[in-house]
Amino acid sequence: MDASVWARHVNPRSGWSRVSILPAFTAAVWSRTWIGWWSLAPIAAVLIWTWLNPRLFPPPTSTDNWMSKGVLGEQIWLSHDSEPTLAHHRPVVRSLTVIGAVAAILLLVGLALSNLPLTVAGLAIAMLSKLWLLDRMVWVYQDAGDESPLPISEGSRRMASEHSNRPTMR
Known part of the structure; x- marks a missing residue:
């Protein structure tokens, strides 16, 4: 994603609505048991939603919320995960x-076999690990702080400093 898409994706409405993607994809694939090849329509709709979502919402008026901080942390992590100041996050991020x-x-095998318990277990564990990882990204964002030596994108730094009332955690 380019900087303008990241700026829009920081909107908490974008982040929270993206949480629906994996359950929606699961339901779309599972629908093949009911509607056969017509299930390609809801699968395509989920894939389009996945691409469209971070582009659909305007940049947020505030980043002083958990979801925005998680997305900003994700942006920092993706471009600076090898920075020594973020090293203590690496084991947890890798584990998650x-x-x-x-x-x-597990989810894909459950879907392929039409095994409901395996599908639900895979979905639940995947969602929990994703949300836990997002929580870790909030921590990454807080560790980067406004005075971070990390070269965070100018748009993210501006949004963080203009709209957040959090103290810098060092």
């Missing part, structure tokens, strides 16, 4: 990523 990947495999 592995848990999420294993859960996604």
Whole structure:
């Protein structure tokens, strides 16, 4: 995503509505048991929503909320995960990523086999690991702080300093 898309994705409405994507995708794929090949329509709709979502909402009026901070932390992490100031996050981020990947495999196997318990377990674990990872990204954002040596994008730094009343955590 480019800087303008990231700025829009920081809107908490974008972040919270993206939480619906994995359950919606699961329901769309599961619908093949009821509507056969017509399930490609809801699957396509979810894929379009996945692409459209971070572009749909305007930049937020405030980033002083959990979801916006998580998205800003994600942006910082994706471009600066090897920074020494963020090193203490690496083991947790890696663990949550592995848990999420294993859960996604369980989910996909459950969907392929039309196994409801496996599908629901995979979905639940994947969602929990994603939300926990997002919470960790809030921590990454807070650790980066306004005086961070990390070269955070100018748009993210501006939004953080203009709209957040949080103290810098160092």
